[in-house]
Amino acid sequence: xxxxxxxxxxxxxxxxxxxxxxxxxxxxxxxxxxxxxxxxxxxxxxxxxxxxxxxxxxxxxxxxxxxxxxxxxxxxxxxxxxxxxxxxxxxxxxxxxxxxxxxxxxxxxxxxxxxxxxxxxxxxxxxxxxxxxxxxxxxxxxxxxxxxxxxxxxxxxxxxxxxxxxxxxxxxxxxxxxxxxxxxxxxxxxxxxxxxxxxxxxxxxxxxxxxxxxxxxxxxxxxxxxxxxxxxxxxxxxxxxxxxxxxxxxxxxxxxxxxxxxxxxxxxxxxxxxxxxxxxxxxxxxxxxxxxxxxxxxxxxxxxxxxxxxxxxxxxxxxxxxxxxxxxxxxxxxxxxxxxxxxxxxxxxxxxxxxxxxxxxxxxxxxxxxxxxxxxxxxxxxxxxxxxxxxxxxxxxxxxxxxxxxxxxxxxxxxxxxxxxxxxxxxxxxxxxxxx
Amino acid sequence: xxxxxxxxxxxxxxxxxxxxxxxxxxxxxxxxxxxxxxxxxxxxxxxxxxxxxxxxxxxxxxxxxxxxxxxxxxxxxxxxxxxxxxxxxxxxxxxxxxxxxxxxxxxxxxxxxxxxxxxxxxxxxxxxxxxxxxxxxxxxxxxxxxxxxxxxxxxxxxxxxxxxxxxxxxxxxxxxxxxxxxxxxxxxxxxxxxxxxxxxxxxxxxxxxxxxxxxxxxxxxxxxxxxxxxxxxxxxxxxxxxxxxxxxxxxxxxxxxxxxxxxxxxxxxxxxxxxxxxxxxxxxxxxxxxxxxxxxxxxxxxxxxxxxxxxxxxxxxxxxxxxxxxxxxxxxxxxxxxxxxxxxxxxxxxxxxxxxxxxxxxxxxxxxxxxxxxxxxxxxxxxxxxxxxxxxxxxxxxxxxxx
Numbered sequence: 001x002x003x004x005x006x007x008x009x010x011x012x013x014x015x016x017x018x019x020x021x022x023x024x025x026x027x028x029x030x031x032x033x034x035x036x037x038x039x040x041x042x043x044x045x046x047x048x049x050x051x052x053x054x055x056x057x058x059x060x061x062x063x064x065x066x067x068x069x070x071x072x073x074x075x076x077x078x079x080x081x082x083x084x085x086x087x088x089x090x091x092x093x094x095x096x097x098x099x100x101x102x103x104x105x106x107x108x109x110x111x112x113x114x115x116x117x118x119x120x121x122x123x124x125x126x127x128x129x130x131x132x133x134x135x136x137x138x139x140x141x142x143x144x145x146x147x148x149x150x151x152x153x154x155x156x157x158x159x160x161x162x163x164x165x166x167x168x169x170x171x172x173x174x175x176x177x178x179x180x181x182x183x184x185x186x187x188x189x190x191x192x193x194x195x196x197x198x199x200x201x202x203x204x205x206x207x208x209x210x211x212x213x214x215x216x217x218x219x220x221x222x223x224x225x226x227x228x229x230x231x232x233x234x235x236x237x238x239x240x241x242x243x244x245x246x247x248x249x250x251x252x253x254x255x256x257x258x259x260x261x262x263x264x265x266x267x268x269x270x271x272x273x274x275x276x277x278x279x280x281x282x283x284x285x286x287x288x289x290x291x292x293x294x295x296x297x298x299x300x301x302x303x304x305x306x307x308x309x310x311x312x313x314x315x316x317x318x319x320x321x322x323x324x325x326x327x328x329x330x331x332x333x334x335x336x337x338x339x340x341x342x343x344x345x346x347x348x349x350x351x352x353x354x355x356x357x358x359x360x361x362x363x364x365x366x367x368x369x370x371x372x373x374x375x376x377x378x379x380x381x382x383x384x385x386x387x388x389x390x391x392x393x394x395x396x397x398x399x400x401x402x403x404x405x406x407x408x409x410x411x412x413x414x415x416x417x418x419x420x421x422x423x424x425x426x427x428x429x430x431x432x433x434x435x436x
Numbered sequence: 437x438x439x440x441x442x443x444x445x446x447x448x449x450x451x452x453x454x455x456x457x458x459x460x461x462x463x464x465x466x467x468x469x470x471x472x473x474x475x476x477x478x479x480x481x482x483x484x485x486x487x488x489x490x491x492x493x494x495x496x497x498x499x500x501x502x503x504x505x506x507x508x509x510x511x512x513x514x515x516x517x518x519x520x521x522x523x524x525x526x527x528x529x530x531x532x533x534x535x536x537x538x539x540x541x542x543x544x545x546x547x548x549x550x551x552x553x554x555x556x557x558x559x560x561x562x563x564x565x566x567x568x569x570x571x572x573x574x575x576x577x578x579x580x581x582x583x584x585x586x587x588x589x590x591x592x593x594x595x596x597x598x599x600x601x602x603x604x605x606x607x608x609x610x611x612x613x614x615x616x617x618x619x620x621x622x623x624x625x626x627x628x629x630x631x632x633x634x635x636x637x638x639x640x641x642x643x644x645x646x647x648x649x650x651x652x653x654x655x656x657x658x659x660x661x662x663x664x665x666x667x668x669x670x671x672x673x674x675x676x677x678x679x680x681x682x683x684x685x686x687x688x689x690x691x692x693x694x695x696x697x698x699x700x701x702x703x704x705x706x707x708x709x710x711x712x713x714x715x716x717x718x719x720x721x722x723x724x725x726x727x728x729x730x731x732x733x734x735x736x737x738x739x740x741x742x743x744x745x746x747x748x749x750x751x752x753x754x755x756x757x758x759x760x761x762x763x764x765x766x767x768x769x770x771x772x773x774x775x776x777x778x779x780x781x782x783x784x785x786x787x788x789x790x791x792x793x794x795x796x797x798x799x800x801x802x803x804x805x806x807x808x809x810x811x812x813x814x815x816x817x818x819x820x821x822x823x824x825x826x827x828x829x830x831x832x833x834x835x836x837x838x839x
Contacts, residue, residue: 024500052571056813075446
C-alpha cells in the first residue's frame, strides 16, 4: 500500500519539517494561543486590530473563556486600506475602548496583524501618542502576524512583548530571594523540581500565570534571574537580559537524569544557593525509576503514541520509554527540536517508529483508529488514533525534572485505566481555559 | 473631532464579529466533494474548523490553508501555491477545487482567476476562483462560492431552458438558496425547510447547499422559483434571475403566519415571474432608525426581517403593543457597534444571539435567546432553535419573554 499518512523513522531525515504545503487544521484545540496567553496578564486588556477573518477566532476564543471583558477589537475594512487611515483607526479605536471600559486597564496589549506590515502602518507612533495621553496605562505593541511565522513566530514574540512593561530597577530594589519563570502557560508547582528545590532554600518564583494583580507581575523586575522551560520563552529572557540585565537560563525539559542534576545545580548556583546533594539526586532517581517501572509493567505490550503538543521533547520521551521497556509505536510531530544524537538513537532503537505530521493534508482522510488499545500521550495522537485512553495534557503541563517525570507516569497509569470522553475534551480550545 | 464624526472605525468593545467571507465559502462548498483552499498565512482555517463548521470533527471534507509566508507574498511567487495545491490534489483527488483568500492576497493583488487557471491546467481538475478578501462577512462568501459553482457546474440548457433562457416551468418547484450551518446549524432546520415546502405541496428541487449531492445541485435550473432563505443566497439567486429570469422570493418560514405568507409569495412569483419579499418595506427601519420601546430582532437579514414580520403578524396584545424591527450586520462594513448599542438601549425587548446580552442597556430587558452559529459559533450550539418551520411558537416565546 502506498501509505501517505506517516513515514517510518528509518526513512526520515533529521531535517524533516512538515510545514511544506497545504496545511490541515484538525479539530484538536488544546494548545494555548496568543489570546489565552494575553488573558494571563492581570488587569490587562487586549485589543486586536485585524480583518474580520482574523478577528473571529480571537473573539470566540475569548468568549469561550468567558473573558470578553478582557478584550476588544477593531476591524479593518476595505475603506481603511484605500484611505490609508489605519493609524487614525488605531488611535481613535483604542481611545474609544479606554473610554467605554467599565474599569481602567493597567496594561493594554494592542495586536496588529499581517496587513499592517504590508501597509507600512506607523503603529509605533500611535502607541507613543497613546502613552503620552494615557500615562497611567502601559501600552504594549503585540503582533498577530502569522505571515511572519518563519522568522518571527507569534508565541515567542508575545511572551517577549508581555514583559516589555517591566522596567529596570535600582540595585537596592533587587531581591535575592525571588526568581521569575518566563513563557509558561501553566504554573510550575509541586511537579517541578526547580520550584521545590528553590523553595526549600527560601527562594520564591514569580510567573505570570499565577499573578493576581498587575503590581504583582511588575515585581518580576526585582528578580535577578529568569528561568525558561520552553523554547518559546527564550526571546523574553534574552530581551530582559538586554534591558533589565537579568541573567537567564533554560532548563532542558527532557527525560535525562544527568541533565536534571546539571541544570538544577547550575540554577542553584545562579541564585546563590546550595545545589542539591548527591544523596538527594540518588533518592530522586530511585523513586523515578520505580514509578517508570511500575508504569511499564502496567502497560505491558500496549502500544504508546506521543504528540509534540503534549510534551516539548516527544522524541526524547519516546527514547526514554523505549529504554524502559514500553512499546512506543508512533510520534506525531511537525519538526524535530531534539538533538541529532537523540534522533539517531531513536532511529536505532525503533526503526519502525511511525512519524505522523499532524498538519499534513493526507491526515484529513486518514482512517482514524487503531487495532486494539493504544495509550496516547497528548490530544492530537488521541484524536488521530481515536483513543479514549489518553493523557490530556499540553505544553508539559507544568512538569519538570524527577517529580515531573513521576507525575507523568502517574498520568499515564490513570489514562491507561480510565477512558476519557476524547471527542468532548480535545475540542476545548486552550486546555484549562474554558469557562464551561 | 471631525474625524470622529466621519466614521466609526469599527471598534467593538462589547460585541463579537460575525464570521468572515472565507468561512462562508468553505461552509457552502463543504458537502460537494471538492477541496477548498484558503490562501492565507494561517488562522482562518482553524477558525473555520473550530467555530464555524459543526461537521468538521466527524466529516472528512477537504479544506486547507496555503500557509502563505512573508517571502512568498513579497516576491509574488504563485508557483508555491500552484505546486502545493497540485500535490495535495494528486493525493486526494477532489472533484473540484475552490480557491479563496484572505486579506494579504487581496492587498498584493493576487490573481485568483489566473492562478485557478494554472492549477486547473496542471491538475486537470476544475478550479473555482472565489476572490474573497477576509474583510467581508460570510453572507458574501457563501454567495460568491455558490454563484461560482452554479456558473461552472449547472447548465440551464440541460434543465430545459433554451438559448434565450425563456423556458416556462411546468410545475412549481423551488430551490432553497443560501442554506449553510452558519445560519441553520445542524439541528434539523435545513430538513425542516424542505419539509415545510413539501407539506405545502411544493416540491424542493435543490437545497443549496446542505443535504444535497453535487449531481442534485447541478439540476438547480430545474427549479421554478428561488427562495432566498438567507441573504447568503441572494447573490446566486440574483445571478440566476439575471441569466434565466427565474424569480426569487426572500423569506423564511418562521411560525404559521409567516410560513403562509412565504408560500403565498412563492405561488405568486411562480405565476407572474416577479421577485418579491415577504415583509413590509420600511425605509426608516432599513436605516436602522428604530422607534423606541419596540422589539429589536438582531441577526442575519432574512432571518431578522422574517422573524420581525412573524412577530408583527401576532395580535398586538400578544406582543405587548410593540412592533418588531430587524437589525442585521452590514455585509460590506462588518457591523458597527454604536447603532446597535443605541438600538438595544432604546428597545423594549431584544431577540438575538445570547452573546448580545452583553450590550450596554440590554440588562434587565426581556431577551429572547436565538443562538446563531455565524455569531457565537459553537458556544451555544446545543441551544440552537428549530426555527425554520411553521411550528415555531412565535407567539409563545414573545409572551413568555414579556412575563
